[in-house]
Amino acid sequence: MLSAPTRITIPAIDGLDTVPYFTSRTLLDLTDLPSHLLVVGGGYVGCEFAQMFRRFGSEVTLIQRADRLLPGEDPDISAAVREGMTADGITVLTGTTCTAAxxxxxxxxxxCTGSEADDITGSHLLIATGRTPNSDNLGLEYLGLEPDPQGFLTVDASLRTDAENVWALGDLRGGPMFTHTARDDADIVYRTIFRSQDRTTTGRIVPHAVFTDPEVGAVGLTEPAARAAGYDVVVGRQDFTGVVKARAIGNTRGLVKFVADAATDRILGCHIAGPDGGNLVHEAVIAMTTGATYTQLAQAIHIHPTLAEAVNTAAGGVHREIGA
Incomplete structure (x- = not known):
């Protein structure tokens, strides 16, 4: 059985090896607050750390090579997160590539290129451009295993590699790279080996969260991905500005968005940016796991006033925003 941590992916920036920079592992060792933190990378880690240090009191500039933050999320979710960042006073530069340091x-x-600012100056630098598996120092050549170009090992649905009696789990096997998926990987391998149970990753429903404000919780296909896959898509949406509980707690940033198959009423994805989004998305996770439809979720009575009403309303349910 093989398991390995990952390491920070260091981008090809001229001069970076001569400049002091931090990673998500080392930045929290600081004892003095940066006056101006430059964050290279607008994924999960970059967004979380950018907002965290802005709220600590640092000036923050967030630099993202892609055309939007959190490019793997639904575009409406990315937009909501960017609005939250700019509302907090973070300078967000998208479509911007850092070439020298x-x-x-x-x-x-x-x-940098691609933005209105050719040169960006700050006091401290955080590199948050992803992670690379440590498969190059495991001695895989002795097992006859060859990682793919990104460093991941190919596995089957039971997480077996091409080598006899060798499994790979967690970040090493690619795919969703989260603690909760690694734990499920471990459960699959344990039950396969020691309990002789038939457990696989086939059909696994994997949600995730990004702990920003608005908080992101998501599962399944985004709207563009669903359309690209050929589905006739139905979209349901509810902004938190129309949710009474969100108003009561003074946190109305963001939205709930459903993506469903018009032909079968099957829920293809649910994407939330808003208060407690990482918890709320589990309504959709359970629905997708058990085969409950978009309409059934809409028909389920939800307690008033709760944040979960946003999920029901986004699915076209009986709870409507005030004035609707």
Missing amino acids: TGTTGNIRLG
Whole structure:
């Protein structure tokens, strides 16, 4: 059985090896607050750390090569997160590639292309551009195993590799790279080996969260992915501005969005950016796991006033926003 942690992916930025920079592992070792934190990377880690340090009191510039933050999320969710970042006073630069770095702690300069600013200056630098599996130092050649170009090992639905009696789980096997999927991987392998049970990853419903404000909770296909896959898509949406409980707690950022198959009423995906989004998305996870339809979720009575009413309303349920 093989399991390995990952390491920070270091981007090809000229001069980066001569400039002091932090990663998600080392930034929390700081004892003094950065006056201006530059964050390279607008994925999960970059967004979470950018907002966290902004709320600590740092000026923050978030630099993202893709055309939007959290590019794997539904575009409406990415937009809601960006609105939350800018509302907090974070400078967000998308479609911007960092090509050069110079300076020392307190005076870091990044040369970038694709934005209105060719040079961006800050006091500290965080590199948050993804993770790479440590498959290159495991001695896989002795097992006759060859990682793919990204460093991941090919496995079957039971997480077996091509080598006899060798399984790969967690980040090493690619796919969703979350703690909860690694735990499920371990359960599959344990039950396969020691309990002789038939457990696989086939059909596994994997949700995830991003702990920003608005908080993201998501599962399944985004709207663009569903349309690209050929589905006739039905979309349901509810903004948290129309949810009484969200108003009561003073947190109305974001929305709930459902993506469903018009032909079968099957829920294809649910995407939430808003208060307690990481918890609320589990309504959709259970529905998708048990085969409950979009209409059935809409018909389920939800307690008033709760944040969960947003899920019901997004599915076209009986709870309607005030004035609707």
